[in-house]
Amino acid sequence: MTIAGGIILIMLGAILTWAVEFDIAGFDINVVGVILMIGGLAWLLFAVYRLSLARRAVADSAATAVIDDDPVVQRRVYEERRYNDPPVV
Incomplete structure (x- = not known):
């Protein structure tokens, strides 16, 4: 059930x-x-809805981590990168 099928x-x-x-x-x-x-439009809307749910679920699971098997305590991990490349002349 994809977007292409609805189109x-x-x-x-x-x-x-x-x-x-x-x-x-x-x-x-x-x-x-x-x-x-009409069926294709319904199929297309449903496919976009499922896609948005899947992306939201992946983003939520990647953003939080459980500490000490306690589902109440959660933390967010942010990664910062610094590039020390020499300036381009």
Whole structure:
């Protein structure tokens, strides 16, 4: 379930809605295209939501560390780097 899957469904629905001029008795291609576009939009929004949750979970777990197996006491570790390169002349 990726962002690309949602975009592909939206594109396929748009093609069926506006580019296809084909009629089948009892079957409306335009309605199928609109349904695919709505489904693709829902899929896309859900994929972006899952991606943001995963990134937030990784960032939260990397930022905190548990001390002495006590889940209440936490610390944040910041890393600072200093580069002592000579100036470019």
